[in-house]
Amino acid sequence: MSNQYYDYQLTLDKLIRKAALIYPDVEVVHAPPGGPIIRSNYAKEWDRIQRLGSALEELGVSPGEPGKFGSRIAVLDWNTIRHFELYYGVPMYGAVLHTVNVLLAPEDIIYTLLQAQDEVLFINEDFISLARIVTSLVKSIKKVVIMSDELEHEEVSFDGVKVYWYEDLIRDARPYNFPELSENTVATMMFTSGTTGRPKGTYFTHRQLVLHAMSVALSLSAPPINANIYDVAMPLVPMFHVHAWGLPYIATLVGIKQVYPGRFDWGWVLKLIKDEGVTITNGVPTILFNLLYHPDSPKYDLRGLKFIVGGSALPRGLLEEASRRGIHVVQGFGLTETAPVILLTMEKANMRNWPEDRKRELVLSAGLPIPLVDIRVVDGQGRDVPRDGKTMGELVVRAPWITREYLNDPEKTRNAWRDGWFHTDDIAVWDSEGYVWIMDRAKDVIKSGGEWISSTRLEDLISTHPAVYEVAVIGVPHPKWGERPVAIVVPKPGQKVTEEEIRNYLMGLVNEGKMPKWWIPDKVVIVESELPKTSTGKVDKKVLRERFQITLE
Amino acid sequence: MSNQYYDYQLTLDKLIRKAALIYPDVEVVHAPPGGPIIRSNYAKEWDRIQRLGSALEELGVSPGEPGKFGSRIAVLDWNTIRHFELYYGVPMYGAVLHTVNVLLAPEDIIYTLLQAQDEVLFINEDFISLARIVTSLVKSIKKVVIMSDELEHEEVSFDGVKVYWYEDLIRDARPYNFPELSENTVATMMFTSGTTGRPKGTYFTHRQLVLHAMSVALSLSAPPINANIYDVAMPLVPMFHVHAWGLPYIATLVGIKQVYPGRFDWGWVLKLIKDEGVTITNGVPTILFNLLYHPDSPKYDLRGLKFIVGGSALPRGLLEEASRRGIHVVQGFGLTETAPVILLTMEKANMRNWPEDRKRELVLSAGLPIPLVDIRVVDGQGRDVPRDGKTMGELVVRAPWITREYLNDPEKTRNAWRDGWFHTDDIAVWDSEGYVWIMDRAKDVIKSGGEWISSTRLEDLISTHPAVYEVAVIGVPHPKWGERPVAIVVPKPGQKVTEEEIRNYLMGLVNEGKMPKWWIPDKVVIVESELPKTSTGKVDKKVLRERFQITLE
Incomplete structure (x- = not known):
């Protein structure tokens, strides 16, 4: 035919x-x-x-x-x-x-x-x-x-x-x-x-x-x-x-x-x-x-x-x-x-x-x-x-x-x-309208106590803080929860922000019903330099994980 | 593969x-x-x-x-x-x-x-x-x-x-x-x-x-x-x-x-x-x-x-x-x-x-x-x-x-x-811009003295006359030219138009350079009833040719 x-x-x-x-x-x-x-x-x-x-x-x-x-x-x-x-x-x-x-x-x-x-x-x-x-x-x-x-x-x-x-x-x-x-x-x-x-x-x-x-x-x-x-x-x-x-x-x-x-x-x-x-x-x-x-x-x-x-x-x-x-x-x-x-x-x-x-x-x-x-x-x-x-x-x-x-x-x-x-x-x-929301690469999902935390979604929430220029969230091994989130934050040029401020800001979002309390990162690291990127311009979490060898307990 | x-x-x-x-x-x-x-x-x-x-x-x-x-x-x-x-x-x-x-x-x-x-x-x-x-x-x-x-x-x-x-x-x-x-x-x-x-x-x-x-x-x-x-x-x-x-x-x-x-x-x-x-x-x-x-x-x-x-x-x-x-x-x-x-x-x-x-x-x-x-x-x-x-x-x-x-x-x-x-x-x-202009079905093209006349184009020109409601052009055998165009015209309700008027109108278009003189139909037939249509609403020229057994000389 x-x-x-x-x-x-x-x-x-x-x-x-x-x-x-x-x-x-x-x-x-x-x-x-x-x-x-x-x-x-x-x-x-x-x-x-x-x-x-x-x-x-x-x-x-x-x-x-x-x-x-x-x-x-x-x-x-x-x-x-x-x-x-x-x-x-x-x-x-x-x-x-x-x-x-x-x-x-x-x-x-x-x-x-x-x-x-x-x-x-x-x-x-x-x-x-x-x-x-x-x-x-x-x-x-x-x-x-x-x-x-x-x-x-x-x-x-x-x-x-x-x-x-x-x-x-x-x-x-x-x-x-x-x-x-x-x-x-x-x-x-x-x-x-x-x-x-x-x-x-x-x-x-x-x-x-x-x-x-x-x-x-x-x-x-x-x-x-x-x-x-x-x-x-x-x-x-x-x-x-x-x-x-x-x-x-x-x-x-x-x-x-x-x-x-x-x-x-x-x-x-x-x-x-x-x-x-x-x-x-x-x-x-x-x-x-x-x-x-x-x-x-x-x-x-x-x-x-x-x-x-x-x-x-x-x-x-x-x-x-x-x-x-x-x-x-x-x-x-x-x-x-x-x-x-x-x-x-x-x-x-x-x-x-x-x-x-x-x-x-x-x-x-x-x-x-x-x-x-x-x-x-x-x-x-x-x-x-x-x-x-x-x-x-x-x-x-x-x-x-x-x-x-x-x-x-x-x-x-x-x-x-x-x-x-x-x-x-x-x-x-x-969602019910048919739109897909990507939460994470499978490897970047943070598995905390049997529940999933989307590192991307959490980054999006932290980035709404007015002093934040860039943010990445990575999963760090935790003896009790398996994994817990840690945020790496770069403030905007000429601005300052502290771990305390970020955590308080997120608690405000929790109170507004925008995120669950257990998503709040165990640690927020403030760094001055830009985050490392891959050749396609995405944050390179592999490098971040190597650079920030954080231990949680 | x-x-x-x-x-x-x-x-x-x-x-x-x-x-x-x-x-x-x-x-x-x-x-x-x-x-x-x-x-x-x-x-x-x-x-x-x-x-x-x-x-x-x-x-x-x-x-x-x-x-x-x-x-x-x-x-x-x-x-x-x-x-x-x-x-x-x-x-x-x-x-x-x-x-x-x-x-x-x-x-x-x-x-x-x-x-x-x-x-x-x-x-x-x-x-x-x-x-x-x-x-x-x-x-x-x-x-x-x-x-x-x-x-x-x-x-x-x-x-x-x-x-x-x-x-x-x-x-x-x-x-x-x-x-x-x-x-x-x-x-x-x-x-x-x-x-x-x-x-x-x-x-x-x-x-x-x-x-x-x-x-x-x-x-x-x-x-x-x-x-x-x-x-x-x-x-x-x-x-x-x-x-x-x-x-x-x-x-x-x-x-x-x-x-x-x-x-x-x-x-x-x-x-x-x-x-x-x-x-x-x-x-x-x-x-x-x-x-x-x-x-x-x-x-x-x-x-x-x-x-x-x-x-x-x-x-x-x-x-x-x-x-x-x-x-x-x-x-x-x-x-x-x-x-x-x-x-x-x-x-x-x-x-x-x-x-x-x-x-x-x-x-x-x-x-x-x-x-x-x-x-x-x-x-x-x-x-x-x-x-x-x-x-x-x-x-x-x-x-x-x-x-x-x-x-x-x-x-x-x-x-x-x-x-x-x-x-x-x-x-x-x-045309040079890439637009195609259909002139006719191959069978409806009028072959007059070795040249082609588009019946559709001629219909389009005649239809610009203000008193014309419908028009069809058919090719009729001609002893000298092989075929010559004949127009069948239906005037708008309540209006009148004559063969003479249509021919004069077309001569005006010829003088304006809009059509060659040899396209002017040899005959214009004025009819009062609607033209016969096929099941798709197109004028049925087969029926028209049977109905108007015109002889040209």
């Missing part, structure tokens, strides 16, 4: 070919800090992507098919227009785009390249030194392609590896005639950031990326984002993180202008928002924080900016400040393994007459499942917990865009994919 | 299950003319659909699989809540929902049922007499299920056919545990309206319906419709026409309130729009006309209503009147064979600063290809015609939701599916 009409494939070429045909003059802008700015558009990008196809052929790259990976092509780059071209050209050729997190330790980067067995390495010229180390250790890499804004370049050589320059390859190439691939051809590969243990490999097919883009695009068209064809997108999620949450695909799908800001310079990003009329962007809470509290920020009118936040819990104070500045915020939730988006805090039909405050409260949740995503929240025996917004369980998910497995790790794979569901390892509650 | 996580299927249960889980209290309203109104919601509908599953099992219905049709279930019904339940329950069971156009001649209805070999017939009680005729001739039908709003009912018997009552079946049934189907299971079957020859059978899989709903929903979120989660949908396209253009699926996908108006009574429909807060609906131009010119219409404030028009060309005067009433109109284009939507007149990113008039002009086109749809406009040799908005060619299409074939008609199938593309048999021009 298969024919070429009936089984028209969900492949990435459908997005960029269409954009070139219907939205040829809509801009795709390459705007690295300080410039020079390159103003391309969908017609020109389609031409460059076709030439990239021929360049890949010249480099000896092999296409794959369902069940067989094409050549893995590693990329070390910021958010640039060439990275955008690789997002399309490599998968459309049938090869696998391996986006590499440049913020990982070199040791971990090398580990991921060894796992992926990449054949070609595309690098931004900022990473030439790193690439030398990498190629000396990862013997599968035979070719390096350097991406630079400079048309003139010095000779660069690598031991045992051929060096090419991206712009030379593109300039000399003919437009490639991309094949009609099966939608089940693997398109991308990337590794989890690995707050626990080594990075784990995940991969995604064309079909998965197209369906993810469709579902997220549809969800973003709902309030509070009301995404629109008149929006201008600038991905601030690094493109080496899970498809920049799909924004380069979504923006192409709907045919809107895109702006690529290069490496991340927040003063420059603020200027681009104004100069290029950017209206929609994304990032972890830290990125939103950077935009709001940059010294230049007060100079800019950010009203109407649409911000998709995710990656770690959104602090209430940050949401309130963003709202004060007129920014529309939606929170998304997902994992590298889920491509990433599975939940989004879009509004529902029954909320039309809700006051704005009540609607905004839901933006602090992880959201509703987006179209085509099924979820459950289950206890240790796999039974659904009550949807009461209180009872904690593990979030499990089914969707057309979950990675098939962890690369080279059948044991971890068996552990995560059980009983027909992918297990997220996140502890959540589900 | 197949596993249950990776290959999560695009099946219709994903839409209604999710709606019941996340939008349980959002209303689904059954509102037949004069009432009584039944207020259901997604949670209750999910319960009734599960019971319908058990009823289908009790009726001995067989599920299908890819490559093998399940039992065909024919439905004769208006736009009711039970029809909505069948839209989900029958395909989710694995059977094939055959929606029957009740406006076809009984002979054609019987023809389609013989072609489909339906096993069970679900009928609105309005169609008991028709069903008696049908079942006496279509021997594959063993069971009839009568759908009625009355809970008490008299005994009804059919010769040789068992009779059931829908509400009795549902009341007595347990919730059915629907199977996890392959997305390539056939879900629906329907027949083209057959303006030429016998109706032709088409069919669609779960995957096709889900992808169609996603793509149309995303397109409708763009201006000028700006569809939103706060919309309230009422399908006015009869549900026996190509999935009511997908609206019952789209509304469920995004979780908005739905209203089903029963058989079509335009005064009642206007009242429902007001009483139920309906904001989005759809239909052929005649339906829009009925809403605007109904005697009760002036009593109603239609500002903000969103109307998706299609099925035949939208007259300019109708669009202008709708705009005056504050209705937002978008035109869609498609065929029964295309599920149906492939084009929609959504706006594009580069039109932000266009004046409203210029944007509205594009609503008169057939639109842009929606996401995942590829099109070409080709000449007789299969070569792309220039995208100049002038050169005519045939519109050909590829999309994930084209029917696989014409049922039992390999010759017609081979003729339509050629060179990798589905041939629409529609003559179009494509």
Whole structure:
């Protein structure tokens, strides 16, 4: 029952070919800090992507098919227009785009390249030194392609590896005639950031990326984002993180202008928002924080900016400040393994007459499942917990865009994919309106006397104290209770706060019925320096636990 | 490379299950003319659909699989809540929902049922007499299920056919545990309206319906419709026409309130729009006309209503009147064979600063290809015609939701599916902005001296004359030119117009550069009665050609 009409494939070429045909003059802008700015558009990008196809052929790259990976092509780059071209050209050729997190330790980067067995390495010229180390250790890499804004370049050589320059390859190439691939051809590969243990490999097919883009695009068209064809997108999620949450695909799908800001310079990003009329962007809470509290920020009118936040819990104070500045915020939730988006805090039909405050409260949740995503929240025996917004369980998910497995790790794979569901390892509650509230990573839940305390929720409560800049709560072994919470608090610059004040403040919240008394931390440690972060900007609790070897009794 | 996580299927249960889980209290309203109104919601509908599953099992219905049709279930019904339940329950069971156009001649209805070999017939009680005729001739039908709003009912018997009552079946049934189907299971079957020859059978899989709903929903979120989660949908396209253009699926996908108006009574429909807060609906131009010119219409404030028009060309005067009433109109284009939507007149990113008039002009086109749809406009040799908005060619299409074939008609199938593309048999021009303008059905193009005249375009021009109510242009054999156009004109009630006046008016348009002089019809026939229509409300040119046996010389 298969024919070429009936089984028209969900492949990435459908997005960029269409954009070139219907939205040829809509801009795709390459705007690295300080410039020079390159103003391309969908017609020109389609031409460059076709030439990239021929360049890949010249480099000896092999296409794959369902069940067989094409050549893995590693990329070390910021958010640039060439990275955008690789997002399309490599998968459309049938090869696998391996986006590499440049913020990982070199040791971990090398580990991921060894796992992926990449054949070609595309690098931004900022990473030439790193690439030398990498190629000396990862013997599968035979070719390096350097991406630079400079048309003139010095000779660069690598031991045992051929060096090419991206712009030379593109300039000399003919437009490639991309094949009609099966939608089940693997398109991308990337590794989890690995707050626990080594990075784990995940991969995604064309079909998965197209369906993810469709579902997220549809969800973003709902309030509070009301995404629109008149929006201008600038991905601030690094493109080496899970498809920049799909924004380069979504923006192409709907045919809107895109702006690529290069490496991340927040003063420059603020200027681009104004100069290029950017209206929609994304990032972890830290990125939103950077935009709001940059010294230049007060100079800019950010009203109407649409911000998709995710990656770690959104602090209430940050949401309130963003709202004060007129920014529309939606929170998304997902994992590298889920491509990433599975939940989004879009509004529902029954909320039309809700006051704005009540609607905004839901933006602090992880959201509703987006179209085509099924979820459950289950206890240790796999039974659904009550949807009461209180009872904690593990979030499990089914969707057309979950990675098939962890690369080279059948044991971890068996552990995560059980009983027909992918297990997220996140502890959540589900409320009666359908919004999921992530309470903790399973490993960060504090198990005190048989009850669970959500470290994230407790952090959220402590962060409402006006003098608190940052807070992390960790579980510390306790002889009687098994574990008890300890809070590490960083006061705002120029302000002071004591353990006593924090404990009194929390007792006030207890009296207001906002938390149980037994959640009050056994210890509050005040520190002056910023908390240690992972490469994705999340507080690194592993390091914190090592640093604060606290004994409770 | 197949596993249950990776290959999560695009099946219709994903839409209604999710709606019941996340939008349980959002209303689904059954509102037949004069009432009584039944207020259901997604949670209750999910319960009734599960019971319908058990009823289908009790009726001995067989599920299908890819490559093998399940039992065909024919439905004769208006736009009711039970029809909505069948839209989900029958395909989710694995059977094939055959929606029957009740406006076809009984002979054609019987023809389609013989072609489909339906096993069970679900009928609105309005169609008991028709069903008696049908079942006496279509021997594959063993069971009839009568759908009625009355809970008490008299005994009804059919010769040789068992009779059931829908509400009795549902009341007595347990919730059915629907199977996890392959997305390539056939879900629906329907027949083209057959303006030429016998109706032709088409069919669609779960995957096709889900992808169609996603793509149309995303397109409708763009201006000028700006569809939103706060919309309230009422399908006015009869549900026996190509999935009511997908609206019952789209509304469920995004979780908005739905209203089903029963058989079509335009005064009642206007009242429902007001009483139920309906904001989005759809239909052929005649339906829009009925809403605007109904005697009760002036009593109603239609500002903000969103109307998706299609099925035949939208007259300019109708669009202008709708705009005056504050209705937002978008035109869609498609065929029964295309599920149906492939084009929609959504706006594009580069039109932000266009004046409203210029944007509205594009609503008169057939639109842009929606996401995942590829099109070409080709000449007789299969070569792309220039995208100049002038050169005519045939519109050909590829999309994930084209029917696989014409049922039992390999010759017609081979003729339509050629060179990798589905041939629409529609003559179009494509403009530089990407909008397609349908000029004619291939058979209605008038070939005059080797050049093509679009009868539709000529009708559109003649209809701008202030005294013209309706117009049709047909090609009439001509000894010298091969064919020449003849116009049949119906003046507005109470107004008069002569052939002379129409010809002078057109000469004025020629002088303004709006049409070539050789397009002026050789004859203009003024008639007082309405033009004959097909069951889908289109002017029946076959009948017109028979009625006006004109000889030109």
